[in-house]
Each structure stands twice: as structure tokens, then as C-alpha cells.
Amino acid sequence: MIHRRTDYRPPAFVIDQVALDVQIAEQTLVTARLSMRRAAASGTGRARDTGLRLDARALQVVSVAIDDQPLPAGAWTLDDHALHIAEVPDQFTLTTVTRLQPEANTALEGFYQSGPMYCTQCEAHGFSRITPYLDRPDVLSRFTVRLQADAARFPVLLANGNCIERGALAGGQHYARWEDPYAKPCYLFAMVAGDLAKVADTFRAADGRDIALEFFVDHGNENRVAHAMASLKDAMRWDEQRFGLVYDLDVYMIVAARAFNMGAMENKGLNIFNAAYVLATPDTATDESFEAISAVIAHEYFHNYTGNRVTCRDWFQLSLKEGLTVFRDQRFSEDHLGGAVQRIEQVRMLRAAQFPEDAGPTAHPVRPDAYQEVNNFYTATIYEKGAEIVRMLHTVIGAEAFRDGLRRYLAEQNGKAATIEDFVGALSAAAGTDLSPFLAWYAQAGTPQLRLTRAWDAASRRLIIRFTQHTAPTPGQPEKQALPLPIRLRLRNGRGQVVPLPAHADALGDELIVMRGDALTLEMDTDEPLLPSVLLGFSAPVKLLADYTLDELQRIAAYESDPFVRWDTLQSLHARAHAGLMEGDRSALDALIAALQRIAAEPVDDAMLTAHLLSLPGTAWLWDQYPEVHPQRFLDAYAQLGRAIAEALCGPLSVWAPKAPTLRGQAGERALSNVALGYLARLGSASVQRMADDRVVSDNMTLAIGALRALGHHTDAAVPAEALRRFAQRWHDDALVMDRWFALRAGGAHVQAADLPALIDHPQFDWRNPNRVRAVLGSFAREALQGFHTEAGYRAYADGIARLDALNPQTAARLLKPLLGFKRLAEPWASQQKQVVIRLRAQVQSTDTRELLDAALNEGSSSATP
Ligand SMILES: [Zn+2]
Numbered sequence: 001m002i003h004r005r006t007d008y009r010p011p012a013f014v015i016d017q018v019a020l021d022v023q024i025a026e027q028t029l030v031t032a033r034l035s036m037r038r039a040a041a042s043g044t045g046r047a048r049d050t051g052l053r054l055d056a057r058a059l060q061v062v063s064v065a066i067d068d069q070p071l072p073a074g075a076w077t078l079d080d081h082a083l084h085i086a087e088v089p090d091q092f093t094l095t096t097v098t099r100l101q102p103e104a105n106t107a108l109e110g111f112y113q114s115g116p117m118y119c120t121q122c123e124a125h126g127f128s129r130i131t132p133y134l135d136r137p138d139v140l141s142r143f144t145v146r147l148q149a150d151a152a153r154f155p156v157l158l159a160n161g162n163c164i165e166r167g168a169l170a171g172g173q174h175y176a177r178w179e180d181p182y183a184k185p186c187y188l189f190a191m192v193a194g195d196l197a198k199v200a201d202t203f204r205a206a207d208g209r210d211i212a213l214e215f216f217v218d219h220g221n222e223n224r225v226a227h228a229m230a231s232l233k234d235a236m237r238w239d240e241q242r243f244g245l246v247y248d249l250d251v252y253m254i255v256a257a258r259a260f261n262m263g264a265m266e267n268k269g270l271n272i273f274n275a276a277y278v279l280a281t282p283d284t285a286t287d288e289s290f291e292a293i294s295a296v297i298a299h300e301y302f303h304n305y306t307g308n309r310v311t312c313r314d315w316f317q318l319s320l321k322e323g324l325t326v327f328r329d330q331r332f333s334e335d336h337l338g339g340a341v342q343r344i345e346q347v348r349m350l351r352a353a354q355f356p357e358d359a360g361p362t363a364h365p366v367r368p369d370a371y372q373e374v375n376n377f378y379t380a381t382i383y384e385k386g387a388e389i390v391r392m393l394h395t396v397i398g399a400e401a402f403r404d405g406l407r408r409y410l411a412e413q414n415g416k417a418a419t420i421e422d423f424v425g426a427l428s429a430a431a432g433t434d435l436s437p438f439l440a441w442y443a444q445a446g447t448p449q450l451r452l453t454r455a456w457d458a459a460s461r462r463l464i465i466r467f468t469q470h471t472a473p474t475p476g477q478p479e480k481q482a483l484p485l486p487i488r489l490r491l492r493n494g495r496g497q498v499v500p501l502p503a504h505a506d507a508l509g510d511e512l513i514v515m516r517g518d519a520l521t522l523e524m525d526t527d528e529p530l531l532p533s534v535l536l537g538f539s540a541p542v543k544l545l546a547d548y549t550l551d552e553l554q555r556i557a558a559y560e561s562d563p564f565v566r567w568d569t570l571q572s573l574h575a576r577a578h579a580g581l582m583e584g585d586r587s588a589l590d591a592l593i594a595a596l597q598r599i600a601a602e603p604v605d606d607a608m609l610t611a612h613l614l615s616l617p618g619t620a621w622l623w624d625q626y627p628e629v630h631p632q633r634f635l636d637a638y639a640q641l642g643r644a645i646a647e648a649l650c651g652p653l654s655v656w657a658p659k660a661p662t663l664r665g666q667a668g669e670r671a672l673s674n675v676a677l678g679y680l681a682r683l684g685s686a687s688v689q690r691m692a693d694d695r696v697v698s699d700n701m702t703l704a705i706g707a708l709r710a711l712g713h714h715t716d717a718a719v720p721a722e723a724l725r726r727f728a729q730r731w732h733d734d735a736l737v738m739d740r741w742f743a744l745r746a747g748g749a750h751v752q753a754a755d756l757p758a759l760i761d762h763p764q765f766d767w768r769n770p771n772r773v774r775a776v777l778g779s780f781a782r783e784a785l786q787g788f789h790t791e792a793g794y795r796a797y798a799d800g801i802a803r804l805d806a807l808n809p810q811t812a813a814r815l816l817k818p819l820l821g822f823k824r825l826a827e828p829w830a831s832q833q834k835q836v837v838i839r840l841r842a843q844v845q846s847t848d849t850r851e852l853l854d855a856a857l858n859e860g861s862s863s864a865t866p
Pocket residue numbers: 299303321322325
């Protein structure tokens with residue numbers, strides 16, 4: 001079934017109160033009492049429907065009563081999707097009893113077992129897998145929950161809001177009653193039952209209240225919560241200081257789950273997290289993990305306002321809460337970890353995940369028009385591109401107006417389900433500027449290409465700088481319009497000095513111009529041909545096609561003070577060098593090496609920034625530079641590129657590689673050491689191998705993982721295999737570290753399809769644990785490109801997806817992307833991958849995977865709307 005945004009109708013019923021009674025036992029029973037009334041607006045016009053339809057996904061409903069009168073059989077019917085009641089009054093209390101089997105729930109939606117505990121995941125439609133309900137985000141109700149279970153097996157019983165009562169019962173049972181004072185949509189519902197350790201602290205809020213902060217983790221993991229706790233306090237303080245937003249309950253709880261489909265979930269007052277985004281100590285987690293934990297903790301906390309207090313009218317508006325909240329967590333990370341490096345990492349991620357999505361068969365607008373399975377729309381487009389749109393709005397109106405606009409939006413929409421127009425309208429009102437042209441960014445799929453051309457006439461001393469924009473067609477959207485683009489730029493003369501921009505009607509400040517149509521021209525008189533640096537700070541999420549010469553790129557890389565543009569210029573040189581190597585032309589490689597040598601010769605001021613500037617680009621972004629890829633030639637050129645840089649920079653790399661400090665604050669030095677080690681390992685020297693070997697069992701996980709990655713480049717496959725064996729020997733009891741081991745095993749440079757069965761049959765592999773499945777399948781497709789891009793690789797991967805789809809369609813669908821790009825592969829890979837996709841389409845059963853496979857197979861045909 002296809003859901004369309006234009007089909008939106010307000011709900012026919014209001015649910016004022018929800019009282020849930022959940023008895024966890026051999027047969028888990030959920031009794032729901034819903035205080036319902038017909039919505040005022042319903043029933044006008046056409047003859048009114050007297051019945052009631054509630055979402056009920058694969059539920060076993062035992063009984064139904066209205067105003068405590070049990071309904072006879074025949075008065076209600078149940079199918080796989082809904083509970084229908086033929087006739088209901090205008091106002092009534094509906095009571096349903098439903099039987100659940102959390103142990104058998106492998107989809108990890110609704111109420112399910114994760115290790116020794118039971119927990120929930122209700123976004124987007126998990127709640128109707130627990131009890132019949134109007135499972136849509138615009139139905140907001142106040143919830144009370146009573147949980148009852150065996151006190152020894154489930155000593156911890158949690159739900160949203162505040163605990164108002166708990167006590168012991170006969171037969172070793174106990175109960176807890178929770179009340180959430182804020183009306184909420186059911187996707188924010190959560191409950192947890194388990195034997196968990198609690199780590200508690202308090203936060204003194206700006207209004208003077210002490211908020212209890214409570215983390216619940218598996219016993220034995222109590223000492224791995226400190227970083228997450230500190231991050232939570234930082235996030236709470238930041239939202240108070242930046243936006244004046246103060247936490248609104250007495251307790252904020254986070255539960256770490258072993259088995260979780262996503263990163264984390266912002267359920268009101270009771271966040272449930274993938275354990276990978278909670279637990280960290282320097283010996284078990286990398287510096288990147290520490291950063292990711294801070295960002296995810298902040299993200300879910302910030303949702304308490306942007307998402308929970310103001311929610312989405314329908315799931316088409318998902319980016320209203322996600323794009324905005326990603327932007328908020330990005331700004332938080334920039335303030336805490338440094339804006340320059342954070343911005344580079346954000347853009348790297350956007351280009352690796354979102355740009356390819358926007359150019360592929362599943363391209364969709366940030367606000368989609370239609371979907372079959374909403375779970376398929378938790379994408380980089382909704383999240384990261386959505387955040388870039390919010391960032392552009394922030395850039396155009398400034399930080400102060402943005403703060404006022406956000407507060408205005410939250411005040412106007414408090415306790416409501418809003419739309420993207422509501423948000424953009426509030427920002428417009430606060431800024432006194434009409435931002436509605438930016439709504440086109442939400443409607444149009446595809447990454448705009450911004451072309452920069454220059455003309456300088458020496459005789460007339462006239463410089464003309466011209467920008468044009470173009471967006472290629474995407475499935476279902478053949479025609480594209482020009483989008484408003486904030487372009488931050490500066491001009492430099494031959495000595496590297498900044499020259500003011502010429503006056504322009506759409507200029508905002510000294511370095512910012514908003515492009516409002518297909519083209520924008522700047523003209524000025526100048527004695528020399530000035531060199532523009534454009535998209536400072538990546539001011540718009542576009543692909544820049546500039547007419548720079550290799551010499552000009554070297555000059556920008558050398559002189560530009562904007563760290564993003566400097567990094568981006570090196571990326572362009574990498575891309576040109578790689579393309580040249582595929583054609584046997586080394587001129588761009590020489591220019592790149594000259595630029596890198598210059599950076600390597602500078603004193604290291606910010607080691608993390610230097611590490612980023614010197615890093616090889618990721619293969620995902622590089623891959624996306626080509627309309628069609630020949631995998632073998634691509635990978636050969638990539639390996640050549642890495643070796644050439646290693647040889648040319650051998651001197652400084654050999655100085656940085658041994659410097660491997662272990663203090664928390666020295667992440668930059670570690671990153672630089674790992675980059676250096678990674679290059680040097682490509683040269684195969686014995687001393688480098690010894691250095692890496694020593695680090696494999698380091699007490700610092702960043703160094704250990706860096707060493708394992710470096711050894712992966714060794715020409716002899718036995719070297720990384722032996723290093724990984726030693727690593728596993730040390731960490732075999734630690735689930736999160738073993739996820740890393742599985743990822744390195746499956747993603748190594750020597751891995752072939754024939755290596756996968758041994759990993760899947762490994763005693764510690766578990767199809768029911770998404771982290772582990774992602775570690776093996778995801779790493780194979782993303783990292784082991786030489787093994788994946790073979791007929792056997794595609795087949796082995798598709799076999800894994802088919803098997804996973806039967807258990808967990810949501811995670812299976814998310815892992816599909818690497819199989820959907822066959823239109824851009826050279827032969828014979830294109831035909832081989834397409835055949836595997838056709839075969840897989842015949843095997844899978846879920847709407848999740850079928851929707852994406854159909855999009856790939858139908859790309860280019862007229863009915864290709866995803
Ligand atoms: Zn979110």
C-alpha cells in the first residue's frame with residue numbers, strides 16, 4: 001500500500017487518556033483503557049462513519065469492551081493490520097486485552113527481548129504491535145502505565161514520565177506505576193523490564209530543580225557510563241544556554257540495549273539506546289566512539305523539545321524533528337569539540353552517505369511525497385540533508401534570529417503536531433524575512449550542481465565570476481527548479497590577500513550572497529585575476545564544479561584560512577589525481593603531493609585538523625565522482641594513490657607515526673599517528689609492522705584499531721589475520737569490542753566472499769543482534785570492495801540479506817543500499833549485480849526490502865516514484 005502526503009486527514013477520534021496495565025509473564029498480557037471521543041470536525045459533509053478502526057499489527061487480541069461491556073464476537077474483527085469495531089458511541093472507554101510474545105519478536109519493533117531484558121521500540125509504528133491504537137504521530141494522549149513482573153527476574157520496571165507508586169505483590173511479583181504528565185504520540189511510548197544496574201547522578205537545572213539522571217546498563221558495565229553521563233550534563237547545560245530550554249520532568253533515564261535497530265530513541269523521559277552509544281572507556285572504545293556517544297546523547301536529549309514537546313503531524317514531516325535535531329547536535333559538537341574539524345566530519349559523512357543516495361534509485365525529497373514503508377525513510381536525506389537545510393536558514397538569518405525563531409516555533413506549537421511550514425514560518429516571522437523559497441529544498445530530491453566559471457579580460461581589467469546551478473532528474477522528478485543557495489565566498493589576490501567582494505543586491509554581509517535563480521554574476525574591475533574561495537564552511541549542500549587549474553587548487557590549499565575549503569580543495573586534488581591514475585596520467589597526482597608536502601612541512605597547530613587534511617578520501621565519496629565505475633580499475637588507482645602519498649611523505653609520516661599518546665585530550669595526536677601508520681604500512685616496512693603489532697593489544701582502543709587497520713594494508717594476508725587473532729584472544733568476552741573484531745574481519749583488504757561463511761557460523765555471530773549483523777555484512781560491502789564486487793560477493797551478500805529479512809526487515813532494508821547501485825557499474829559487474837537483485841526480489845517477503853529493490857529495478861521507468 002502506498003501512503004501519500006496529500007492524503008492527510010485529521011484523526012476522527014481523540015484519545016484523552018491511555019491507561020496501560022502490562023503483566024509480564026509466560027503469557028504477557030497488555031490491558032489498554034483508552035478514553036476516546038469523536039473529534040469535533042469529524043462527521044461533517046458525508047454521512048458519518050459510526051465505526052472505529054484501530055491499527056493493530058500482527059496482534060493477538062483476546063477481548064474488546066466498550067464502557068466495560070464486553071463486545072460479543074462479531075461486533076469486532078481483527079486482521080493483520082487493524083481492529084475494526086462496527087459501531088461506537090461519540091464518547092466511550094475502550095478496553096482491549098492483547099497477548100504478546102516478546103521472546104519471539106525478532107523484528108525488534110514493539111515489545112521485544114534484548115539479552116536478559118525486555119524493552120520497546122515504537123517509532124514509527126511499534127506501538128500498534130503492543131496494543132490496538134491510532135498509531136499516528138498527530139494523536140497525542142496522556143499515558144499512565146502499570147507494569148507487573150517477577151521481582152527476582154525483573155527487578156527494574158520503567159516507563160515514561162515519573163514513577164508514582166511501586167510495591168511488592170504476592171507470589172514474588174512486584175509492580176510499578178508510571179505517569180507522564182505530558183501528552184504524547186504513541187511512538188514516544190517506552191517501557192523496560194529487566195535486571196539492570198543503575199548509575200545515578202543529578203543535574204541542577206537553570207530553574208533550580210535537581211533532575212535525577214539515571215543510566216541502566218547490564219551488570220558489570222557500570223564503569224563504562226561516565227562519558228555518557230558527562231555528555232548528558234553538557235547537553236542539558238548547552239540547551240539552557242543556547243536556547244533557554246530547561247528539562248521538564250524530574251527524572252531523565254537512559255537504558256542501554258544490546259539488540260537495537262537504530263542508534264537510540266528519544267522516548268519521553270526514558271531513552272532507549274543501542275549500547276554502542278552509551279558504553280565507553282579508553283581501553284574499549286575509540287576516540288570516534290567517544291565523539292559519537294556525545295553526539296547521540298545530545299541528539300536524543302535535544303529531541304525533548306524538538307520532537308517530543310512539538311511533534312510531527314505525519315511521518316512525511318519526519319525531517320521536521322530529525323533535520324532540526326541533527327543540526328542542534330552538530331552545533332553542540334562544534335561548540336565542544338571545535339567547529340573546523342566537526343564541519344569537515346559532517347561534510348565527509350554527508351558526501352559519503354547522502355550524495356550517493358540523492359544520485360541513486362532511492363533518491364527522495366527531504367519531505368517525501370509517498371512511501372510504502374516509513375522505516376525506509378530514516379535516511380541520510382531526512383537526517384543529514386535536512387540538517388543542512390536548517391543550517392542554511394541559520395546562515396541566512398543569523399544565530400540570534402534563529403534562536404528567537406526556534407523559541408517562537410516551540411511556543412506556538414507546544415503540545416501539538418506540526419509541519420515543516422510551521423517551522424519555516426516561525427523562523428520567517430522572527431527574522432522579518434520571507435524564508436518560504438527554502439521550502440523548495442524540502443520538496444526537491446537530488447544534489448544541486450553549482451558551477452563556477454570565471455573570465456578575466458586583461459585589457460579592460462574586468463573580472464566576471466559566474467555561478468550557475470543545475471539539478472539532474474531523479475526518479476519521479478524529471479523537472480527541477482533553481483533553489484536558493486547561500487554562497488559564502490572570498491576573493492584573494494596573487495599574494496593571498498583578501499579583496500572585498502563587489503556590491504550585489506543579494507549580498508548579506510561581507511562574504512555571503514544568496515543565489516536566488518539559475519545564475520548569479522559578480523563583476524568588478526581589478527588589476528589582476530582574483531582567485532575565489534567558495535562555499536566557505538560548506539554554506540550550501542551542493543556539488544561544486546569549479547574551473548580551477550591544478551595550480552589554483554594548490555594555491556587555495558596553501559593560503560585559504562577557511563579549514564573546510566582547505567580540506568575540500570585537497571579532496572578535489574585527490575579526486576583529480578585518482579581519475580588521472582585510472583588514465584595513466586600523473587600530473588594531478590604531482591600537484592596533490594606538492595600540496596600535501598606543503599601541509600606536512602607546516603608546524604602542527606591542530607593535530608586533528610592536520611590528520612584530516614592528510615587523510616585519503618573515503619572510497620564512497622570517490623566512487624560517487626564517476627558516472628560509471630569499473631571496480632577493479634577504481635581500486636587499483638586507489639591503492640596507487642595511497643602508496644604514492646606514502647612514498648612522497650615518508651619523512652614527516654615517520655616522525656608522526658611513533659607519537660602515540662594515551663591521554664583523553666590527545667585524540668588529535670592519536671589520529672595523526674594512525675593516519676601516518678596507515679600510509680607507511682602500504683610500503684610494507686618491517687619496522688612499521690613491528691610498531692603496529694605492538695599496538696594491537698594496546699590499552700588504548702584508538703591505537704589498537706588504528707594498528708589493525710594499518711596492518712590490513714599489508715601485502716601478506718597472514719599478517720592482519722594473526723593480529724586479529726591476538727586481538728580476539730584479549731577481547732572475546734566483550735560484546736562491543738567483538739563487534740569491532742567482526743567488522744575488521746569482514747572488511748579487510750584481503751577478504752573474499754568465501755570468508756563470509758566462517759564469520760556467520762562463528763559461535764559469537766547472532767542474526768538477532770543488529771550490531772553484529774551490521775559489523776559483518778555492512779563492513780564487507782563497504783570496506784572489502786575487492787571481495788564484494790565479484791559475482792560471488794554479490795551472491796553471498798544477497799543471501800545474508802534474504803536470511804535477515806525473514807527475521808528483521810528493517811535492518812535488512814537498511815543494509816540493501818550497496819546492492820542497488822548496479823546502474824552505475826561497468827560490465828560485467830552491472831549485469832551480475834542486477835541478476836542477484838532480481839533473484840533476491842523473488843526471495844524476500846517484507847515491504848521494507850521489496851520497496852527498495854523495486855525502486856532499483858524500476859529506475860528510469862515511468863512508475864519509478866519511490
Ligand atoms: Zn532523532
